[in-house]
Amino acid sequence: MAFVTGVAAVGARGVKISDAIKGAEEATSKFGKGSKEAAVAWDTVEELEAEASHQKASNAKKDPLEEYCDDAPEADECRTYDN
């Protein structure tokens, strides 16, 4: 159940999202703006967007020093000064 990462995944996710948006627009025109069907379709778009955003955040390249200090907070380079 590993998350797919990398540029290909971002592209695939982007296609999924734009497909979902198309589906939501179709549902809106077919069933109406206030319809349950439109709400369900837009909810799916929201779910995909939120997930894409979380994936992006967790895959974001961390500052190398920050990453190093996360693993070794007691290291000399990671000392913090309170002045």
Place this chain on the structure above:
Amino acid sequence: MVSAFVAGGASLMGASGAAGPLACGSRKWVGVAPHAAGSTVRGYAPARAGALRMAVAVEGFEKAPGADLSEQGHHADAMIATKVSDVMKQKGIERPVIIGVAADSGCGKSTFLRRVLNIFGAQVSKAHTPQGDFITVICLDDYHYHDRKGRKVANVTALDEKANNFTLMAAQVKALKEGKAIYKPIYNHDTGEHDPSELIEPNHLVVIEGLHPMYDPRVAELLDLSVYMDVSDEVKLSWKVQRDMAERGHTLENILASIESRKPDFAQFVDPQKKKADIVLNILPTQLVPDDKENKYLRVQMIQREAATNFAKVSIFDEGSTIDWVPCGRKLSCSYPGIKFHYGPDSYFGEDVTVLEMDGVVEKLDEMIYVESHLNNTETKFYGEMTQQLLKNPTAPGTFNGTGLFQVLIALKMREVYEKCTGRKLSVN
């Protein structure tokens, strides 16, 4: 690794002298009635019989109440241990503290979660359900009855109560609270389908986050602290524009349509939870700057329920008074547009609350320290702890406005609730 507990406080009587841990989370929740289990869920026969999840017998575990309520069988392999887990003794868990966090931004509230982890000095795994030495974070989307396709067929949004198995949710959260391990369903947001259930052990602190931690009274009454993140429409729109415009095919109209069409279900099933939450983080547009269209500046309120007894309310100057405070001036020079605080009692949907409010930005170290020194009941363990925590994630969104500041305060309150409910004192790193 969480620092060693100070053993002295590990009695059953809490620090306040009241009926200690027993008083935590024993509040009765009224108002929102749970739907009749499973009765209104419209299902469909799966295309392949094999799609039904078969419950495998696991020693020491039995099928969880509510496991059979998903008509498509997505929760059939949900289980609860028959006995208290060995982990309780191994980890020296006094009694699992359960905290609910409600928000509409999907699971993995990374910034808030990181701040909480920092306060506890804890780390969690990067798995679907982050688990660590001290904290476990459960995404309540795991209790969706249907997979994504199923919701389309049943014509329900994920916001709808009919889409969520509250019976199973309550049974499993209760089990964890009682120190029993569970096999919890997994809803995979990538595929939109359910994966086989995963083993979750009880932990010192279990955070349940999602759309409905307080919706069903059976779950809500298990919570030792409930937090609701409320974002105003205007700010929500700006955030979504910033989040989604980069994606192909997203226009402002689409974003607006998405917000609007989800609103009725949101108003019916999610929004009401804020009325009973212990703490509401209310994020509004600023009043300091006119025409802040991108909502670069924020006015943030921390609405604290008087009736919540598990934590002391953060205040300025003196509890019960009403204060409007502009810290900037001769002593403290502030960056644009400045900082404005308000504190005072109020009524929030018929409940007595105290509201601590911050508008503007705190950008400099001396501004943060100055503000920290004027807040009461923050429950920091040393002077400067709040500021230090804020600066641990300087690049995280909200660090310099009320969201960051109040997220740190809420994390401090979570620590306070933990200490009150277990009678233990945590030492700081």
